[in-house]
Amino acid sequence: MSFVDTPSEDGAQGRAAEMFAQSKAANGYLPNMVKLFAHRPGVFETWVALNTAIKSNMDLRRYELVTLAAAQELKSSYCMLAHGKVMLGGMLSPEQLALVVGGSDESPLDEAERAIMQFASKVVRDATSIDQSDVDGLRAFGLSDAEIFDVTTAASVRCFFSKTLDALGALPDAAYAALPETVRDALVVGRPIETKGGGAV
Numbered sequence: 001m002s003f004v005d006t007p008s009e010d011g012a013q014g015r016a017a018e019m020f021a022q023s024k025a026a027n028g029y030l031p032n033m034v035k036l037f038a039h040r041p042g043v044f045e046t047w048v049a050l051n052t053a054i055k056s057n058m059d060l061r062r063y064e065l066v067t068l069a070a071a072q073e074l075k076s077s078y079c080m081l082a083h084g085k086v087m088l089g090g091m092l093s094p095e096q097l098a099l100v101v102g103g104s105d106e107s108p109l110d111e112a113e114r115a116i117m118q119f120a121s122k123v124v125r126d127a128t129s130i131d132q133s134d135v136d137g138l139r140a141f142g143l144s145d146a147e148i149f150d151v152t153t154a155a156s157v158r159c160f161f162s163k164t165l166d167a168l169g170a171l172p173d174a175a176y177a178a179l180p181e182t183v184r185d186a187l188v189v190g191r192p193i194e195t196k197g198g199g200a201v
Helices: 014-027 030-039 043-057 059-073 078-085 094-101 112-131 132-140 145-167 174-178 181-187
Strands: none
Touching: 014 030, 014 043, 014 181, 030 043, 030 145, 043 059, 043 145, 059 078, 059 094, 059 112, 078 094, 078 145, 078 174, 078 181, 094 181, 112 132, 112 145, 132 145, 174 181
8 A cells, every 4th residue: 555556466567577576475475565676676776776886895784774873863663573573583582572662771772772762762863963973872882884884875865765665655565563462562653563464675
């Protein structure tokens, strides 16, 4: 579902059809966000390339934590569910993930990870409010300037993707309803999960 019409799986042609086939093979179904980007496959391909370049310079756990922080600030259920599911694949238990998203002092994050997530949230909320002390705070935890750049770009690029999905009404795929209830409750911060169909980022 979205606010704009999207090509059907059978009606897609050219690069859109290729994108549909690749995504369905990878996910086992056709995600709603892929249907939306079928309008401009080149934009989707460029987004994937940019995000991959940013992600390649980061530890996966750090990338996912930054993305969660950014998505939560953006109220993006779709990205929260997608990346929360990634973290459930060996990084965090459902209970731990709920604690992280809830900002609990009992979450399994160390002080550096908490600071990184707070910085990412601030990038999304109001980048002009960041000053030298924010950057120096990350340096104090051992982050290099290049690593601070990585955190900043990972948070910033999430704004493009999450806002595009939410502005055009793409609902999180129905497949996410299979996640544990405590996880769903923590990760659905904006639009609700689709009640029929399927999909994941």
